[in-house]
Amino acid sequence: MMKAVKAMQLIRGDQDREQLLAAAQGFRAAEKRVALSGAGISVGSGIPDFRSKGGLWSVFPPEEYATLEVFLTNPAKAWELFRALGKVLLGKQPNPAHRALAQLEETGLLQGVVTQNVDNLHQQAGNRRVLEIHGDHQHLACLHCGHQEAVRKEHYRQSRVPLCCRCGFPLKPKVVLFGEAVRKIEEIDALIADCDLLLVLGTSAQVYPAAGLPGEVRRNQGRIYSFNQDPPSLEPAGSHDQGKGDYYFQGDLSATLPLFVKTVLRLNP
Structure with missing residues (x-):
């Protein structure tokens, strides 16, 4: 049974400035940052x-x-x-959320993207290490x-x-069709193995193997930063106890993710 999200701190854009800054500082303090993306990040591109x-x-x-x-x-x-x-x-073209994510990688603050999408928009935006679970x-x-x-x-x-x-x-x-094996599992496992901060972008992470990634990061005492349009009611499937310093950014990813990245980049390394 899935649990209600209680420990995640809710951030609704610039109005929660103090929490936004704390989240950005926590992101900067992490050693290995990875993104997991789903359909929600591409909605702003008309998909x-x-x-x-x-x-x-x-x-x-x-x-x-x-x-x-x-x-x-x-x-x-x-x-x-x-x-x-x-x-x-x-x-279809990348939207500001895709470009913000590419900017994190370009500045050395993101070590890879695991995506459930097949639209190639992360690569178009400039991300170079993109592991496509469901192919292209x-x-x-x-x-x-x-x-x-x-x-x-x-x-x-x-x-x-x-x-x-x-x-x-x-x-x-x-x-990947139903009945076919998903892709890049060994590479994804290696990328997640020592990840201490996972950005969960536009996905409820209910379908495996993506559903297991947040739980794996939490078992390693890592943090989860979730970005989605809907208010948080359920934590991703496969998760365990909520970790300290987890955040939920509610709203349109085309606005919330660029705002977060802008805040991160303004901080001194």
């Missing part, structure tokens, strides 16, 4: 949460369209979802011979299933 009302999962139920079995037995049906997803992602939607891969190629606009416009130029097998985006 809706797939699980939200009217999101992709309400139109294309994942158990019907997003499984490996469906792709292997009926690739045309799976590509209905792939095209819809591709059109949602097409032309910018490349197509052949499950038969291993050929890969970049996604092109015509892949979303044409009605036929794109085929591998080498062996003729149907291509699929490099996203």
Whole structure:
């Protein structure tokens, strides 16, 4: 059973200036800082949460369209979802939250990003160490011979299933479907192993393996700084006792994360 968040200190932007400054100082004092991002960080770029009302999962139920079995037995049906997803992602640009996170890495204050997103916006913003749990939607891969190629606009416009130029097998985006193994687990474990401050950005961290990362950091006596639109009511799944110095930044990430990063960078190293 999940517990109510009680020990996390709530920060609602610049109005909680004292707590904001304390959080920034705590961030500076950490030795290894990592970010975990989910759908919420990309909402400001015009990409809706797939699980939200009217999101992709309400139109294309994942158990019907997003499984490996469906792709292997009926690739045309799976590509209905792939095209819809591709059109949602097409032309989207990083928002201020993505750019703020990239600025932290550029200044040596962030050691890596673990993301559940497949939109490539962290990389576009400038982050270099990005571990994509669920793969990416910018490349197509052949499950038969291993050929890969970049996604092109015509892949979303044409009605036929794109085929591998080498062996003729149907291509699929490099996203992780239900029934496939998630990606980069060993690298993620190594990155989190000695992390003492985790930024949880735009995700409720309810789906594993991402759900286990906040708990792992807390077991190592690390801190959790969570940024989300909704008020905190539940702690991430897999968490244990709340650690001292945890913060919850409530509001639009496009505003709250840049404000926090600006505060951090104003402090003397």
